[in-house]
Amino acid sequence: MFALPWTTRVRVPPGERPPIEVRRPAFDVPEDAPKYFFRGEKGVTALLYALSAVFPDGERMFIEAVRANQDGTSDPALRRAISAFVAQEAQHGRVHEAYNEYAKRRGFDVDPISAGVRRRTAAMKAHLPKVVRLAATAALEHYTALMAEVVLGDPRFADGVPEAHARLWRWHAAEEAEHKAVAFDLLAEVSGSTYVRLRSYAFTSVMFPTLTALHTLHLMSKDGTLTDPRAHLGLLRFLFVDPGLIPRLLPGWLDYLRPDFHPWDRDDRELLREFRAGLA
Ligand SMILES: [Fe+2]
Numbered sequence: 195m196f197a198l199p200w201t202t203r204v205r206v207p208p209g210e211r212p213p214i215e216v217r218r219p220a221f222d223v224p225e226d227a228p229k230y231f232f233r234g235e236k237g238v239t240a241l242l243y244a245l246s247a248v249f250p251d252g253e254r255m256f257i258e259a260v261r262a263n264q265d266g267t268s269d270p271a272l273r274r275a276i277s278a279f280v281a282q283e284a285q286h287g288r289v290h291e292a293y294n295e296y297a298k299r300r301g302f303d304v305d306p307i308s309a310g311v312r313r314r315t316a317a318m319k320a321h322l323p324k325v326v327r328l329a330a331t332a333a334l335e336h337y338t339a340l341m342a343e344v345v346l347g348d349p350r351f352a353d354g355v356p357e358a359h360a361r362l363w364r365w366h367a368a369e370e371a372e373h374k375a376v377a378f379d380l381l382a383e384v385s386g387s388t389y390v391r392l393r394s395y396a397f398t399s400v401m402f403p404t405l406t407a408l409h410t411l412h413l414m415s416k417d418g419t420l421t422d423p424r425a426h427l428g429l430l431r432f433l434f435v436d437p438g439l440i441p442r443l444l445p446g447w448l449d450y451l452r453p454d455f456h457p458w459d460r461d462d463r464e465l466l467r468e469f470r471a472g473l474a
């Protein structure tokens with residue numbers, strides 16, 4: 195078995211993982227917040243709205259995949275975690291639907307993106323076995339958990355961002371961190387195959403970054419910023435330098451390849467403690 199030097203090997207035991215708490219924040223982003231809310235960066239703002247555009251239908255697919263497989267476990271703790279996961283993701287969908295409507299009012303053409311996600315998730319449901327849909331969910335949940343680590347752990351992510359926007363992203367990030375192992379644990383019970391897990395991860399690792407890039411360019415094109423070199427430079431800076439999303443995600447991306455990987459090998463307890471302290 196190969197080892198990656200930068201990954202944690204101390205798995206947070208089930209009894210010490212933070213609770214999966216369902217919060218119901220109101221959507222409260224003011225209409226007069228700056229259009230390019232991420233420090234005036236046109237490309238980065240498009241990227242964030244492109245991510246938001248896929249969440250409601252993407253998360254409905256996660257819920258469907260987990261529910262379709264939930265009879266595969268009789269573990270009462272995992273069944274409780276599944277209920278909390280479903281409630282959190284349903285709430286994320288509702289808030290991001292409001293956020294997407296807001297994005298439209300600010301001039302971002304998110305509808306074709308959401309429609310594309312709806313078409314693809316319907317095709318997945320029609321043509322892929324439920325265990326494969328669950329493996330895809332576990333893979334995408336790893337992506338959201340890694341992004342959550344950056345959002346919660348790096349104060350630069352909220353630097354110069356209006357509080358209501360930052361609060362929405364931090365809330366979603368915290369709940370992604372809380373429920374990051376649910377689809378994974380269910381997959382381990384119903385399949386247990388590293389091949390099934392990693393085949394979906396490989397597929398997801400091509401599709402998710404490619405579609406995110408295309409969605410971002412679509413929003414920039416409709417917004418008239420596609421030919422603005424500063425918009426692209428700002429986006430590249432965000433992705434590679436400050437906060438440097440891609441190099442920050444890379445070690446965690448590799449982590450998933452370990453045959454004995456578990457999401458709680460990455461200890462997010464301190465980040466979640468800080469998030470809760472910020473709410474109190
Ligand atoms: Fe979510």
Ligand SMILES: [Fe+2]
Nearest residue numbers: 283335338370
């Ligand atoms: Fe999630």
